[in-house]
Amino acid sequence: MKSRCRHRFPFTGVTGSIAAKLTLECTPPDGNGPILMATPRVCVLRAPGTNCDVETAHAFTSCGAVADRVHLFRVLEDPTRLDGYQVLCVPGGFSYGDDIGAGVIFSSQLRGQLSETIGRFLAADKLALGICNGFQVLLKAGVLPGGSDGWPPAWTTDPENHSPDATLTWNDNGRYTARWVRLKVMATENVFLKGLDELDLPIAHAEGRLVPRTPQILSDWFANGQVGLCYRERPADGQETTLPCTMPAAADPLLPDPHNPNGSIANIAGLGDPSGRVLGLMPHPERFLHATQHPRWTRLGLRGDGEGLAVFRNAVEYFG
């Protein structure tokens, strides 16, 4: 059986020893006997206070990946542990209770003790995804918006002369807010967003307003194809019609709450790095894997997969 194994994993940037750690799994195809293929390994990195690790790992495994929920303390003990994974995902929750700001402590550990490990990970042909608190962590660590090219971020090595490009801060309404939003995908070259156009996802956060340091930074994001997803107008409950979803632009006026639920600049809900291998987003794709998770599934008669599943399937297929 082993002789029929076909590696379909692009090994660019992966050293031999790490490649050896790849899990090879039998995936029964449609009645044609087993074909062995490389299955990407996903590290769902959880810190104390992470809440969404179980469902996020489930999202990846349901698309065929092997996903481990790895406690941050284990990685801090042995940073090379991360090298064996092809996808790093920081899930949602309240890491360290968000006590001194959302994601602040977790992010300081990524760019502090784990700086080299993260640099190695980003430089390889690997993927990183941050959802909600995970987006806050990736942004505040400096993994976003620069990705590999921006690592380590200049503001950590030369704080005198540099500042972070952006932050995520309190929602305009001043409250934790849980609701569904309508999203337009812009950066289809981002691995996670391939083939997606418009989708509904839930948000649940208090600090989701993206604020860039300068207007130039915002223009650069648009120019570099880093703007992943934007909030769009959502029809009122009960209205069947879908409103036209225009392509986002830096000059877009802010949509009012509840369409843009936090006042994020240019209605941005998710941001990628220039390479398209890193994505951070405030909405929770792992909360819409099944049609029945949609608030109007009974009304719309939805069945089967939810629209969030594609984000995880794209990540797995990248290595397929």
Place this chain on the structure above:
Amino acid sequence: MAVTKETLDEIALSRAEYDLILERLDREPNPVELGMFGALWSEHCGYKHSRPLLRRFNQNPAGQRPSRVLSQTGAENAGAVDIGDGLAVVFKVESHNHPSAVEPLQGAATGVGGIVRDILAMGARPIALLNSLRFGPLDDPQNKYLFHGVVDGISWYGNCIGVPDVAGEICFDESYSQNPLVNAMCVGLVRTDTIATSAASEVDNVMLLVGAGTGRDGIHGASGLASRTFEEEVELRPTVQVGNPFLEKVLIEACLEALDTGLVNAIQDLGAAGLTSAAIESAASGGRGIRLDISQVHQREEGMSPYEVMLSESQERMLLVVAPENVPAIKAVMEKWDVTCREIGVILAEQTAQVAVGSELVVDLPIGPLSEAPQYSLEGKPSEEDIRRRQLNLDLVPLPQDGPQETLIRLLASPNIANKEGVYRQYDHQVQTNTVVGPGSDAAVLRIKGTDKAIAVTIDGNGRLCQLDPYQGGQIVVAEVCRNLSCSGALPLAITDCLNFGSPERPDVYNQLEQAIQGIADACRVLEVPVVSGNVSLYNESRGQAIFPTPVVGGLGLLEVATNATRSAFAGEGLMVVLLGADPSLVDVDDLAGSEYLQRIHGRVEGRPKIDIDLEKRVQALCREGIGQGLITSAHDCSEGGLAVALAECSIQGGIGFNGDFAIDDRWDAVLFGERQSRIVVSLPGDLMTAFVPLASSFGVPVSILGYTGGDRFQLKEQVDVPVSQITEVWNKGLEVASG
């Protein structure tokens, strides 16, 4: 040395109770011992006034359905109910009224934390939170402050621990001014073969205290705050506990991982009366004794006395009971999660409670006399005012000048009826990704991963009806909870209750308590839902006035197929809308008893509510059967605001108009806004009526066609004709306008 009245007052013991302690011990207790008696004999821990009445629950279950209850009510921290597939649902509701009155944010937050640990102590992962909140009118700044503080506290704590807040209710009435009711319910999921116990039954086992450090917060929470009235409570702010949800989240993960090792013999949460209650209840229910060395307790303040350590109600702490050889393994799990873990005691064969500081013994008491609080059965008697209110001739109620449409709009704007979305948008209701029907419908529905099943959960109360007739009111609350579950398509399995009352030492309040309990017990017997857990909150009074008697009931139901779940909103155009349970033209003015209409429009809480519990059972069974057979596409129970409000809510939530075509006689207020029980508004495709009508008659349930869905106007004959968008706006803004 004679004990002073001040000392006894501080721990809420009477002189007679002190004399009973002397008699039982045959000596004087020392101050620490006396403090422990005060805590364990408090109403909150000892159920002095309520336990004899609570025995009325679950007597002579008449049902044909086999029992699914896996726990003995009252013996463990929460009730466990078998849902098949080797899984059990554990749930309980608990009050945190008094702490929330004193410090709303922390009071509500620690209320959530406390009930979550009750569920954790059953070995279950918490999967849902619900809450039932009651405040005085929001035009009083103090009530507004309490309202916002409580909502913030629930949002802050619940969101951070990653447990979805899926359903709840919020009511406003003058009766709760300054004395809010904050009842939190938690639901957990556990494999039936891993349900944990709190009973420490093995001698020489080690008692581990895990979690937060012990501080001076919450001392006398049980005896002081929860067992007396509100006169001096503002002075009691330091006795309120302070929460740390982050620590709770870590504690949940650490304890579940420790339980997964199979090495934990018993687990108990520290709640009211802190270490005293947790350690002694654990040993007592195992038929053993305990020796604690409190010098080993991890303290976060300097110089705490044994009295303070034993009675602190610091949050986020659990006790684990473990065989000595397994202590290192459990400590390793705790260390992995960075959770402090200390060996603080051992289980003794002899039933004594010993507390030592190092080698110095400071408490030595026999467990029986300590843990068995005295019980009181009093004589209840309704007050004359109670009797007068019931006797009102409702024929004398004048019809409002405003007319039906304006009255409907005023009721939709009432904070009791208006959309609560502004509140539940602040709660994460989706984390853990099992929520199939979230807040806003009659019941929330959560899928059970790995099965086709789902559970439905809901929480409800109605103080106004219980004030008018506590027996009928008690029955109605249970009926309404089960009706809400049935409207989602779920079979009601069991309930939990939180009994919020005034001082039981007043005959009229004791009568209310007794009657409400009897009503709940009788309704449970007919509807075949046992009471599996609960909590009693007495002494809810302020300014010399007791609150409305307010039993709050949480319900659990089961859907064999999750995708059968039904919502209250109209689900499409051109559907026939049918009322189950009554003919709307056969109402009488007595149906206005205790209604929102009577209070909101006429400022009166009067009349005599009633329910036919046998009809109720048939109506619910019909509704479930109609949903199960795929006939019914939406179902909503008629409750506050009556038929017109129920129809309007279906219309608003579905974004679909309604064309009503049923007779409305001269007493249009009774037809439209009367709150007759046992009624459900359903919608279904017209061509399925030929199947549905015989089904209804086979259940012996009257059904009447009310009209059709469609268009964008809400119309009730010639009486109401208004755009859906207009009533939507009114309903959406009602609470926002009131809460500013």
